[in-house]
Amino acid sequence: MNQRDPLKRVLYIDLSRKSFWIDDRVDLFERWLGGIGVAVQLFKEEAPKNIEPLSPENPVIFSIGPLTSLYPLASKTVALFKSPLTGNLGESHAGGRSAIAIRLAGYGAIIIKGASQLPLYLVIKEGEVEFRDGSALWGISNANTVGRILREAAIGHGIRTIMRIGKAGEKLVSYAAVITETYRHFGRLGLGAVLGSKKVKGIIIYGKHSIPIQDKKKYREIYDRLYRLAVGSDAMKRYHDLGTAINILPLNYIGALPTRNLNSSRFEGAEEICGENIAEKKLARRVACAHCPIACIHIASIREPYPDEPYFYKTTFISYDHELLYSLGSMLGVKKIDDVLRLIDTVEAMGLDAISTGVCLAWATEAYKRGIITINETLVELDWGNIDNYIQVIKYIVEQPNDFYGMLARGTREASKHYGGQEFALNFGGNEMPGYHTGYGAIIGYSIGSRHSHLDCAGYRVDQTIKEPPSPEEFVELLIKEEEWRQILNSLTICLFARSIYNVENIIEALKPLGYNYTEEELKKTGEEIYFEKQKLKLKLGFKPEELKIPSRVFETPTPHGLLKREYIEEALQHYIKLIEYKTLQ
Secondary structure, three states: OOOOOHHHEEEEEEOOOOEEEEEEOHHHHHHHOOHHHHHHHHHHHHOOOOOOOOOOOOOEEEEOOOOOOOOOOOOOEEEEEEOOOOOOEEEEEEOOOHHHHHHHOOOOEEEEEOOOOOOEEEEEEOOEEEEEEOOOOOOOOOHHHHHHHHHHHOOOOOEEEEEEEOHHHHOOOOOEOEEEOOOEEEOOOOHHHHHHHOOEEEEEEEEOOOOOOOOHHHHHHHHHHHHHHHHOOHHHHHHHHOHHHHHHHHHHHHOOOOEOOOOEOOOOOHHHHOHHHHHHHOEEEEEOOOOOOOOOEEEEEEEEEOOOOOOOEEEEEEEEOHHHHHHOOHHHOOOOHHHHHHHHHHHHHHOEOHHHHHHHHHHHHHHHHHOOOOHHHHOOOOOOOOHHHHHHHHHHHHHOOOHHHHHHOOOHHHHHHHHOOHHHOOEEOOEEOOOOOOOHHHHHHHHHOOOOOHHHHOHHHHHOOOOOOOOHHHHHHHHHHHHHHHHHHHHOOOOHHHOOOOOHHHHHHHHHHHOOOOOHHHHHHHHHHHHHHHHHHHHHOOOOHHHOOOOOHHHHOOEOOEOOOHHHHHHHHHHHHHHHHHHHOO
C-alpha cells in the first residue's frame, strides 16, 4: 500500500485526559480492508471483557473503507460500540458526508474513549483535535438546532460533517440516535446514549487530504463503469423516484406490513401513507449522500398555520422512508400522512431511533388497552392513531417523569420484563422489529443477525422470492452466507442499496487501482472470517444465543407464507447455535 494513503491511520481520542494521538495501522487495513472488519479488531483491542455500555470504558469506533471518497455509493461510516439497548455489540451505519470527511481529514478510523466530566464537542481536523466547551448546548432539546449552532461555531476548510445527539442522548435513552448532517443517522442500538454518557454533544470533522491512486487510468475506467451501472439501474431509479417508501403498498398487498403492534399484517391506511401518495402530495426535494448520484433521501414538507395569524404558515421539512412510515404509521394505526410526518419530526427533534420508538409506543398502546399498564403509568390515554398523545409520550420517553417511562426508555424487552406483555413485545435480541413480516427468513434473520437487523442478512427478501421455505438448517446457512458477504460490503462501506452493482467481480476490479489484489476466493474468505470474528466478539461481550426468544405474536399473525410454526424457527436457532459453537471454538 502507498504509505501516504490516510486510510491506514487511526486517530485515538481520550476524553478523560483531553488528549489524542495517531497511529499507523497498516496491519489492520491490509488484513481487514476497513469498515466493520477493522472496527471489530479495534474494538477487541480497546474494550475490556465486562464493560458496561454507559461506562467510560465503552469505546466508540468510527471506521471507513478503501473505496470511500473514490467510488460512487461508497458513502457509509460504520460505528461500533457496546449497545445500551441490547447489552451486546452495537453496530450502526450512516451516510451523509461523514465517511468522506473522515478520510479527507487523514484517517481510516477514529476511536473515542473515556468520558468528559463536562459537556463538550469535538472538532477534528488533520493532525488536530479540539475539545470545546459544550455546556451551552447541553439541554437544547431540538437536535437540528444543535446542528445549526455547530455549523456556525466551527468554520473550516474542506469537506465537513457534523454529528450530534439530541436530548434523548443526554438522558441516556437506550435507543437514542446520532444525527449527522440534517437527514442521516446512526440510528439503531443507542449510539446517542453512549456519546451522551461521555458528555459528547457533537463532533465536527473537516478534511481536505488528497488520496493517492496507484493506477489512475484503470481507476477512471472502473469508476465510469460503476457510475453508469448506478445511474442506469432500474433498482436505483426506484430508490431515486420513491425511495424505500415504495415498499409500503407491495408489503400491504401480500400481507406483510406489521400493523397495530402486529395484530395484523395489513393496514387499511396504506394507500394514504405510501411512497406514491407522499411523492404526489408532499415531496419537497431529494437529497444525496456525498459521492452518490442517486439521491434516495426524500424530504416531505408540511405547512401548519400560526395561531391567529391568517396567511402565515410554518413549513417543516421532514425526511421519511419505509421504516419510519411503518414504525410511526401502520404500527400505530396512524392513517393520515401529515400525522405520521409530525411523529417523525418529533422523534427527529428528540434524537431518537424511529423504529424502536414506534415499536415501544405500539407495545405500550396494546399493554394499556389490555389493562397491563394504566394511566398511572402512561399519564395520558393511549389508543391507536391518537397523534397528540403519542407526541406527548415521545417527549415523556425522553424526559422520564416516572418509573414507567424510565423503563420504556430502555426498550420493549426491559419494559415488558417489568410490566408484563412479553408475548407481544416485538424485539429480537433486544432490538425492536423492523417493518417486514414476510415469513421465516425475516424472523430467523432478525434473531441470528449480528445486529438483529433486517439488513444483516435480508431474510425478508428471501421470503419474497421463494414459494416454499427450505429446511430450517438450509435457511440458516443461506442467511449466514449472505451476512458473510455483507461483511465485505460493510468493510468497504458501500451503501447496501448498491449491492447488486458492487458484485464480486466489480469489487475486485475497483480495488486493483488502489493496490489491493484479491481473488474471488480470498474476498469471500475474508467476509467469512470477519463474520466469525464478530460472533466471537459478541460472545465475549455476553451474548448467549441459547437465550434468544421469539415473541409469540409473530406466530399468531399470518405472513405471506401463512402462520409460522414455532418448531421450525426453534430448529433453525438450534442449528445456528451449533454452527456458532463449532466455528468460534476452532
